[in-house]
Amino acid sequence: AWNGLLVAGLGIQPIVATLVLMVAGRGVAQLITEGQIINFLDPTMVYLGNGHLFGLPFTLTLVVVMVIIAHFLVRRTALGLFIESIGDNDEASRYSGINAKQVKFLVYTFSGFCAGLAGLVACSNIKSADANNIGLYLELDAILAVVVGGTSLSGGRFYLIGAVIGGLFIQTLTTTLYAKDVSSDISPVPKALVIIAVCLFQSELFRARLSKLLRPMQKFWKPVSSRLPHQLFAPARHDSPKP
Structure with missing residues (x-):
């Protein structure tokens, strides 16, 4: 969501906004954890990255669900056409009546949600939160x-x-x-x-x-x-x- 605000709302270059928030996010995470590795044994968190559902890893089920949701949004609704139009020619898409800022914000928000899920799975795999190395x-x-x-x-x-x-x-x-x-x-x-x-x-x-x-x-x-x-x-x- 913050990336979407910087890119869509303030017009900052996407790569610049991504790098800035990547560094800032790691800094905030290290500040919260005080640079230490925090272990956890919460059953729900452990199950997220190590559990099984119907004999299959739960992470696989999670990936399939997210792919189905993303496929429905971009191939069964007009959102996919809007995204491709904005990516191909931002200015022309605005002239055609597409709210480019809103679409960009939604895309970055969904991307951030997926990144958050990936971070939870990465922490669950090692049963700890390591702000220094996870996701590097x-x-x-x-x-x-x-x-x-x-x-x-x-x-x-x-x-x-x-x-x-x-x-x-x-x-x-x-x-x-x-x-x-x-x-x-x-x-x-x-x-x-x-x-x-x-x-x-x-x-x-x-x-x-x-x-x-x-x-x-x-x-x-x-x-x-x-x-x-x-x-x-x-x-x-x-x-x-x-x-």
């Missing part, structure tokens, strides 16, 4: 999941299911790095490289220059492929057995 670098994972899912950082159309698949990919990458005994201090580096690579391939200018760079290789490959036996490029035949 998770903003990088969130950005990477969205980008890998096919959503452009420049705004416009977004893909909810793609973001979910991107999140699974990031978690798989994180688990693989831990399994390979990669230090937690180094693990953000490959993730950052993936973000850079995906952003580059989303850039039309980069794709045009890459195509121009690979054009000589295409000219070389065509005469080579023409001299190869055509059987290499013909589709495989599956003859039915004779009776």
Whole structure:
């Protein structure tokens, strides 16, 4: 909600507002906890990150419920069209009668609610509140999941299911790095490289220059492929057995 107030109400750049509140939020959390790790054994809090419902982890149920709610809001109501319109062209959406400030505020509020749930689950996993380390670098994972899912950082159309698949990919990458005994201090580096690579391939200018760079290789490959036996490029035949 505070992010929405800064961005929609005061017109501050989203990345600036996010960084400011991220630092301020960690500072307030450390002030409340006095920089100490606070352990808890409340059954409800422990169940949130470690419990099971119908034989499945409760966190999985929570994710499914939130995805269904988000899908309904953005694909079954006009809100999704408003979000895409504002992301594609903020000024044009205002001229068309869309209340851009209100939509932005609602989006940031829902995003903050999801972040709060994620924070509760992260605390529940370790049964403690650690303001110094919990959620560290998770903003990088969130950005990477969205980008890998096919959503452009420049705004416009977004893909909810793609973001979910991107999140699974990031978690798989994180688990693989831990399994390979990669230090937690180094693990953000490959993730950052993936973000850079995906952003580059989303850039039309980069794709045009890459195509121009690979054009000589295409000219070389065509005469080579023409001299190869055509059987290499013909589709495989599956003859039915004779009776």
